[in-house]
Amino acid sequence: MLPLHLLDEDAVEALLAGRPVTPGLAPLAGAVGQIRAAARQPVRPSAELAQRMASGDFSGIEPAPLIPTPAGRRLRSWLAGVSPRARVVTGAVVVFTGLSAATAAGALPGAAQARVESFIETVTPISFQRDAPDADHDDLRDTPPDRVRPTAEPDSGRPDDPGSPVTPPGKPETPPGKPETPGNPDRPETPPGKPETPPGKPETPPSKPETPPGKPETPGNPDQPEIPPPNRPETPPGHPESAPGRPEAPGQESGNGGGNSGNSGNSDNSNGNSGERPHGPDR
Amino acid sequence: MLDAARAGAPWAFERLYTDLAPVVTGYLRLQGATEPDDLTSEVFLGVFAGLSSFEGTESQFRSWVFTIAHRRLIDERRRATRRPAEPTDDPATLDGPGGDAEAEALDALGLRRVYELCATLSVEQREVLLLRIVGDLTVEQVARAVGRSVGAVKALQRRGLTALRRKIE
Numbered sequence: 001m002l003p004l005h006l007l008d009e010d011a012v013e014a015l016l017a018g019r020p021v022t023p024g025l026a027p028l029a030g031a032v033g034q035i036r037a038a039a040r041q042p043v044r045p046s047a048e049l050a051q052r053m054a055s056g057d058f059s060g061i062e063p064a065p066l067i068p069t070p071a072g073r074r075l076r077s078w079l080a081g082v083s084p085r086a087r088v089v090t091g092a093v094v095v096f097t098g099l100s101a102a103t104a105a106g107a108l109p110g111a112a113q114a115r116v117e118s119f120i121e122t123v124t125p126i127s128f129q130r131d132a133p134d135a136d137h138d139d140l141r142d143t144p145p146d147r148v149r150p151t152a153e154p155d156s157g158r159p160d161d162p163g164s165p166v167t168p169p170g171k172p173e174t175p176p177g178k179p180e181t182p183g184n185p186d187r188p189e190t191p192p193g194k195p196e197t198p199p200g201k202p203e204t205p206p207s208k209p210e211t212p213p214g215k216p217e218t219p220g221n222p223d224q225p226e227i228p229p230p231n232r233p234e235t236p237p238g239h240p241e242s243a244p245g246r247p248e249a250p251g252q253e254s255g256n257g258g259g260n261s262g263n264s265g266n267s268d269n270s271n272g273n274s275g276e277r278p279h280g281p282d283r
Numbered sequence: 284m285l286d287a288a289r290a291g292a293p294w295a296f297e298r299l300y301t302d303l304a305p306v307v308t309g310y311l312r313l314q315g316a317t318e319p320d321d322l323t324s325e326v327f328l329g330v331f332a333g334l335s336s337f338e339g340t341e342s343q344f345r346s347w348v349f350t351i352a353h354r355r356l357i358d359e360r361r362r363a364t365r366r367p368a369e370p371t372d373d374p375a376t377l378d379g380p381g382g383d384a385e386a387e388a389l390d391a392l393g394l395r396r397v398y399e400l401c402a403t404l405s406v407e408q409r410e411v412l413l414l415r416i417v418g419d420l421t422v423e424q425v426a427r428a429v430g431r432s433v434g435a436v437k438a439l440q441r442r443g444l445t446a447l448r449r450k451i452e
Contacts, residue, residue, distance in 0.1 A: 009437070012444055016412075016444075027448075034400070036417060038394055039306050042301075042304075043308040046320075048324070049328050058328065058334075061332040064330045066333065
């Protein structure tokens with residue numbers, strides 16, 4: 001048996017082209033020659049083809065498609081024919097598209113990912129979703145209050161610098177809110193704001209301008225602003241109940257509003273919830 | 284000659300057909316086409332009808348003709364999925380050239396041998412080797428015709444020749 005390693009590229013090309021080969025490959029060359037010779041038999045054209053060849057008229061026959069040139073060659077020939085400015089624009093579009101795709105896939109390294117994301121967000125209407133806030137938000141929404149509690153605690157614990165002094169005063173406040181919370185479930189469900197409106201309505205109009213800034217309240221009520229919800233400090237004075245009652249509504253609003261106020265609002269909710277549950281059994 | 288055919292000269296069509304039709308038919312036959320002669324006529328009808336839009340050398344024209352033949356063959360295989368596409372090695376079913384009975388018998392023997400050889404190849408190896416041997420196409424032209432990379436074509440032809448070699452020995 002012949003060693004198979006003799007079939008290198010030169011030998012293959014010689015065999016296929018019918019050129020002389022080494023004696024060891026002669027049988028194979030003979031077989032290739034047989035194949036070539038077997039395909040040399042004359043063939044008669046069909047009647048239609050013979051007639052059309054004689055007349056030279058091939059109208060009405062679907063022409064065979066031309067061989068499409070490879071995409072790379074097409075691109076090269078197109079680029080060769082366009083102006084330098086069009087080439088630059090094409091290159092920029094290709095690079096930008098590639099970067100956008102890579103960014104959307106999160107395939108860039110951390111720092112580059114953040115930079116390119118911010119660049120794309122400024123240049124285009126595209127906005128990239130950041131996972132962290134959404135995940136927090138979803139957790140708070142989906143998880144039962146029991147679960148919210150632990151997440152809220154670390155939240156209040158994280159901003160220990162400003163928050164730790166706030167929480168102690170907040171805790172005493174929550175007890176006053178809790179007795180009202182049992183009543184709240186009825187109230188807020190039917191008309192969340194209405195029971196509070198009698199006292200709250202006069203406050204709400206002024207409070208609305210306050211809510212957007214949020215901070216002006218904190219100077220106004222040094223104790224209450226410490227209460228996590230800066231938006232409705234008025235309620236504690238007017239109706240401390242409203243603080244737990246409203247959090248539900250603001251909780252929804254805060255969800256729309258964004259993660260910043262949402263965190264504080266949620267922490268309030270969690271306080272309220274946590275206040276209700278432990279107090280419920282206490283009662 | 285291509286220019287003359289584009290101009291509609293009948294002699295140019297005859298010449299092109301005489302040069303290429305035997306190898307195209309041989310390729311289709313060894314590939315297992317059920318009606319290689321008819322398929323060859325279909326190929327040339329389409330090629331001559333589209334000749335006015337073709338630009339290139341005679342080598343490129345040859346490559347184009349084999350590419351069309353290969354595609355027609357694939358279309359035929361798709362249409363006739365019930366029938367096997369493998370080439371037959373039964374000489375009785377082969378289209379033998381008319382005329383001398385002795386020559387016919389010798390040709391049949393030679394064809395039988397060729398069919399046996401081709402039967403040892405995979406479909407991919409066979410199409411690559413036949414386009415190279417019968418069609419006399421380059422590796423690049425074969426790659427374009429069968430829609431594979433040049434490297435894949437080289438690998439297929441090497442494996443095909445190795446399989447033929449094992450069969451011979």
